[in-house]
Amino acid sequence: xxxxxxxxxxxxxxxxxxxxxxxxxxxxxxxxxxxxxxxxxxxxxxxxxxxxxxxxxxxxxxxxxxxxxxxxxxxxxxxxxxxxxxxxxxxxxxxxxxxxxxxxxxxxxxxxxxxxxxxxxxxxxxxxxxxxxxxxxxxxxxxxxxxxxxxxxxxxxxxxxxxxxxxxxxxxxxxxxxxxxxxxxxxxxxxxxxxxxxxxxxxxxxxxxxxxxxxxxxxxxxxxxxxxxxxxxxxxxxxxxxxxxxxxxxxxxxxxxxxxxxxxxxxxxxxxxxxxxxxxxxxxxxxxxxxxxxxxxxxxxxxxxxxxxxxxxxxxxxxxxxxxxxxxxxxxxxxxxxxxxxxxxxxxxxxxxxxxxxxxxxxxxxxxxxxxxxxxxxxxxxxxxxxxxxxxxxxxxxxxxxxxxxxxxxxxxxxxxxxxxxxxxxxxxxxxxxxxxxxxxxxxxxxxxxxxxxxxxxxxxxxxxxxxxxxxxxxxxxxxxxxxxxxx
Amino acid sequence: xxxxxxxxxxxxxxxxxxxxxxxxxxxxxxxxxxxxxxxxxxxxxxxxxxxxxxxxxxxxxxxxxxxxxxxxxxxxxxxxxxxxxxxxxxxxxxxxxxxxxxxxxxxxxxxxxxxxxxxxxxxxxxxxxxxxxxxxx
Numbered sequence: 001x002x003x004x005x006x007x008x009x010x011x012x013x014x015x016x017x018x019x020x021x022x023x024x025x026x027x028x029x030x031x032x033x034x035x036x037x038x039x040x041x042x043x044x045x046x047x048x049x050x051x052x053x054x055x056x057x058x059x060x061x062x063x064x065x066x067x068x069x070x071x072x073x074x075x076x077x078x079x080x081x082x083x084x085x086x087x088x089x090x091x092x093x094x095x096x097x098x099x100x101x102x103x104x105x106x107x108x109x110x111x112x113x114x115x116x117x118x119x120x121x122x123x124x125x126x127x128x129x130x131x132x133x134x135x136x137x138x139x140x141x142x143x144x145x146x147x148x149x150x151x152x153x154x155x156x157x158x159x160x161x162x163x164x165x166x167x168x169x170x171x172x173x174x175x176x177x178x179x180x181x182x183x184x185x186x187x188x189x190x191x192x193x194x195x196x197x198x199x200x201x202x203x204x205x206x207x208x209x210x211x212x213x214x215x216x217x218x219x220x221x222x223x224x225x226x227x228x229x230x231x232x233x234x235x236x237x238x239x240x241x242x243x244x245x246x247x248x249x250x251x252x253x254x255x256x257x258x259x260x261x262x263x264x265x266x267x268x269x270x271x272x273x274x275x276x277x278x279x280x281x282x283x284x285x286x287x288x289x290x291x292x293x294x295x296x297x298x299x300x301x302x303x304x305x306x307x308x309x310x311x312x313x314x315x316x317x318x319x320x321x322x323x324x325x326x327x328x329x330x331x332x333x334x335x336x337x338x339x340x341x342x343x344x345x346x347x348x349x350x351x352x353x354x355x356x357x358x359x360x361x362x363x364x365x366x367x368x369x370x371x372x373x374x375x376x377x378x379x380x381x382x383x384x385x386x387x388x389x390x391x392x393x394x395x396x397x398x399x400x401x402x403x404x405x406x407x408x409x410x411x412x413x414x415x416x417x418x419x420x421x422x423x424x425x426x427x428x429x430x431x432x433x434x435x436x437x438x439x440x441x442x443x444x445x446x447x448x449x450x451x452x453x454x455x456x457x458x459x460x461x462x463x464x465x466x467x468x469x470x471x472x473x474x475x476x477x478x479x480x481x482x483x484x485x486x487x488x
Numbered sequence: 489x490x491x492x493x494x495x496x497x498x499x500x501x502x503x504x505x506x507x508x509x510x511x512x513x514x515x516x517x518x519x520x521x522x523x524x525x526x527x528x529x530x531x532x533x534x535x536x537x538x539x540x541x542x543x544x545x546x547x548x549x550x551x552x553x554x555x556x557x558x559x560x561x562x563x564x565x566x567x568x569x570x571x572x573x574x575x576x577x578x579x580x581x582x583x584x585x586x587x588x589x590x591x592x593x594x595x596x597x598x599x600x601x602x603x604x605x606x607x608x609x610x611x612x613x614x615x616x617x618x619x620x621x622x623x624x625x
Contacts, residue, residue, distance in 0.1 A: 027531065030623060034524070034527070037520060039519075039520050039521050039524070040520050040521070040523070040524040041524070042521075042524075043520075043521040043522075043524035043525055043561075044524040044525070044527065044528045046525075047524070047525045047528040047529065048528055048532075051528070051529075051532050051544070051546070054544045054545075055532075055536065055540060055544055058540060058543045058544050059540060062543075086543060086544055086545075087544060087545045088544045088545060088546045088558075089545060089546075089558055089560045123528070123531055123532070123535075126531075126532055126535040126536065127492055127494070127535055127536065127537075128536060128537050128540050131540075
């Protein structure tokens with residue numbers, strides 16, 4: 001009379017089914033048998049239809065993060081009508097309402113006559129994710145097909161002129177919108193690599209988004225708005241909820257945009273919460289995405305809560321969750337907030353340098369050891385535009401450091417400081433004002449000319465000091481060389 | 489498309505290991521059409537997440553941890569079930585059969601029975617009073 005639903009071993013498949021379908025699942029075997037009865041199969045199909053309609057409307061609405069009121073508004077009906085449509089026991093729909101509902105959800109309604117075999121397959125595949133559908137704007141196929149439409153791309157390019165200006169217009173329009181669901185879709189698509197300027201595909205999406213920020217006086221306000229929207233997206237837990245194919249790349253881009261914005265007060269909290277979630281579920285993020293998260297956590301520090309994490313990276317040369325080594329740890333300390341805004345946390349940096357010297361550099365041959373340590377100190381000075389006073393300060397705070405490292409400090413104190421630009425596009429894009437980075441006339445100029453411009457412009461720069469400004473200038477003009485500056 | 493069963497489904501059995509759900513379904517008053525509807529609901533239930541089953545009113549809470557599966561047919565079948573009770577994240581257990589007539593569950597004691605049966609399963613840590621769901625044919 002009865003049969004095990006799980007095993008189905010007691011029942012032989014109807015004659016011929018093995019040759020047609022090979023190894024049948026227990027459910028398939030059972031339904032093939034039961035469907036021999038017309039009443040049974042029609043009743044089962046009717047129930048599937050009701051559940052599929054209600055389940056799809058509910059699953060897609062929740063996928064859009066809409067409540068029933070919002071869907072009702074989009075359809076032009078009432079919340080109770082939507083509630084009825086989402087009830088698996090309701091079947092008095094009319095096609096017109098279903099069409100309107102489908103369009104409101106950014107989908108289409110498909111009505112077709114199907115075989116009973118397809119019903120069995122659809123029941124087996126029933127799940128929330130198989131009920132969900134992307135909207136037109138999020139449809140990966142539409143997006144990828146659009147990207148391959150060469151004539152459109154060329155026309156867009158002609159309209160766009162400079163792709164960076166095109167991106168700036170796109171970002172400005174996006175920031176102006178006061179509709180988060182729509183902004184979320186656009187931002188997510190950008191992070192996935194869709195909807196970016198039609199040329200320059202070699203650029204990563206995060207770089208395009210940072211190029212999209214205006215230069216000049218509007219930049220800080222745009223950065224702030226951008227950071228607020230990024231924070232909102234981060235707190236929607238994309239690391240848990242994003243399911244699309246380019247998930248890891250999109251998360252990586254999201255974190256690197258967060259890093260590039262350098263708007264720590266807004267972004268530090270949401271990024272910390274991402275880190276908390278990664279602690280709970282380390283497998284949620286790939287190595288690439290965690291690499292991006294590390295960069296963002298380094299750049300967006302509102303307080304000293306991560307100091308111990310940076311110290312752990314320096315001491316162990318690695319971290320349990322993030323792909324950070326001792327150099328990442330030192331970077332974290334460089335971005336650690338100091339006692340006043342824009343000031344370095346010299347205590348932490350001195351301790352970091354001391355640990356680098358003791359743990360990692362002491363193993364190297366003497367010459368390499370000294371050069372490496374000197375590089376590290378230079379990086380700190382370049383970062384903060386620190387001069388002799390900062391070297392002396394660091395030296396004073398490093399009294400317990402190995403003797404050889406203190407001698408390296410002493411060698412710095414002579415008035416020559418070497419500035420090396422190791423800043424990348426991120427720094428450039430997040431960096432200085434338009435007038436400060438547009439001194440392209442210094443390309444090919446000698447060190448003296450550069451120093452002259454530097455002295456002239458440095459007082460107007462961001463407060464990080466002349467060497468920071470020089471780093472940006474040199475990146476802007478593509479100069480990766482080393483320049484000596486007399487006087488500092 | 490990937491087919492995944494999110495939940496395992498169990499039936500309540502009495503002290504003699506008789507499957508009380510199958511016994512209920514064997515009642516002649518339940519038509520073949522209604523059994524098909526019930527079978528589909530159970531097939532869907534173990535594949536849909538719990539939240540979606542609640543949002544779409546496939547399941548409704550009845551009493552304490554007892555839920556009813558709503559099947560609208562010639563007879564309004566309302567089998568009582570619970571999540572778990574051994575592992576609420578991965579199991580449902582059908583506890584008792586019932587029908588709804590005029591907004592009232594029959595038998596009237598079904599809610600209390602279901603709670604008690606759920607307690608029996610928990611008391612035996614799932615080793616007694618339940619078996620894998622058997623589909624009535």
